[in-house]
Amino acid sequence: MKKFFMLSNEEIKRSFKLYLSILTMLVIVELTSVVYQVLHYQSKLEDLMKKERLTEMEAVDQLNGPLTFGDATNYFKYMIAIGIMFTILYAFQIWYRDWYGESKYIYRLLMLPGKRITILLSKLTTVLVFVCGFMGIQWITILLSRRLYEWLLPEHLQATSKIIGESAALNMLYTFNVIDTFVILALALFVITMVFLFVLTERSYQKGKALLTITKDVALLIVPFIALRYLFDLTSILIPNQQVFVYLSFILIYFIYISWKCVRLLNHKVSI
């Protein structure tokens, strides 16, 4: 346990500065984008009113209605996508920098007393902690953006809605729902573990065999999934709720499989 905390602490410390800078950048870009969207909308209105001599209401009509909060935060989905991309890159880099850095820290890690699974868990935890941080900061940014939106835009130009707004994408990712947060974390856990599996496989076998093994593991995910899909489409064996249960069980089993594989590779097959 002590080893786990020490390693996790070390990993987080290592990347904290970079993490903070990227986070800050994303927040600034997002807030700026809100301001931009609002001002842009208002300037479009003014343009229309001047050029075509319309009243404000007519101009608003022309632009398909007032500026919803979802519109104002339109660019957020790109920022989130970038965040996801960084996270996945980091999941790769958190291993590869120990192998390919100017010092081979991986030697040190593998020789530490105690179980090697602790190394895996500490890296996993670090990435998840950063994901949580990102979600939290994103949530705060959305609240701040709402304040900005309400402050900058005259009330009659706003569209009332839930605090999040109608953007479907955003709705998907952020709700008040605590359960949804856990779902996102579970998804992140799954994806990160997959990335770890790819890394550890690549580090354990030679190029050809590594590629083959990775392909096999991916196929083990996709093929049964598609097969289940077909089965349910063609036959209607189970009701939708039960179908979902089957899918989830499969994902869970698969997750256990890739986790076990990661540990096994790290313990017996990985090479410096």
Place this chain on the structure above:
Amino acid sequence: MLEVRGLRKSYGRKKNVLNDVSFTVPLNQLTCLIGLNGEGKSTILKAIMGLVPVDAGTIKVDGKTIHDSIAFVPDLSTMPGYMSVGEAIAYMRDYYPDWNQQVAEELMGFFKLMATDRIANLSKGNKAKVNLLIGFAMNRPYLLLDEPLAGIDLFTKEQIAWIFSSHYMEGKGILMTTHEIAEVEHLIDRVIFLQNGTIIQEDDSEEMRELYGKSVQDRMREVYQT
């Protein structure tokens, strides 16, 4: 006694990187693993430490499979560059209950290393000294050294060679790979000759001198020229 038995490793196209390698490293002696470039010397040390998987073989210390009796000093830096020497030592102390802080500090003084020096900024010789310092302060009876004198300036070499005739060696069994035989000839007790992943000869160096009037380098020529 550290006993290595039956190490075998094949590597895809490279068959028999290690071919049934067996030898012992006695306590209180300096055993030298000799081989021409790329023969598998480094691989053996890494295999003993579990850094590299093997297809077969056992490593035993006094009959038991314990790995916490062996410390490894590789020929490259393994501590993150952003750490300072002091931080690296603190790191080791945190993870290793048998860490000998006194030895670490003594050697740091002997090697004239400052606790605030960042590892990334150290010269190659100083990085080697840090590795060595860590290896000895780990306080384990068996020490594996991978090319401790490679590419290092004369004065650093002398400092390192001094360690090999100091009290820090007491109660330790050393297994070392090196090309710099001349520098350590008079310190070596046993020599193991490796070729193509196979052990072709084992000798006691003083015996060789006494019975045949041959130095380790002479023996090397003999063994590798056939």
Place this chain on the structure above:
Amino acid sequence: MHFDQRTPIYLQVLYWFKKRIVMGEFKRGESIPSRRALANELKIHLNTAQKVYKELEDQLLITTDRNVPSKVTLDQSIIDRARTELLENAVKQFVDSIYAIQIPLEEVIINFEKEYNIRKRSELNA
């Protein structure tokens, strides 16, 4: 100390030690450096130093009591014996190196005396 890599190290160190005892650099009854100190000074392995000390003990040139540094023997006859041994070894080496050239003994002795005296004189002048 520079070692010949083709003769056992411990013998070379043993010779070095005996020479110093015979020369009186390590006096009768005086303490000698510890094994560790010897290993350190001559840059040899600790167990080589131990081997040397064991030989010296076996040949009765030093005495070791527990917890006390080893001392050179007080027995002059033993030191004399070592002295004779060194002489015999040196002579043997000399004869080995010169015998094959087949120079008559008298010429060898004349040349030997000459060289010995030159050396002695230069030492007195220094």
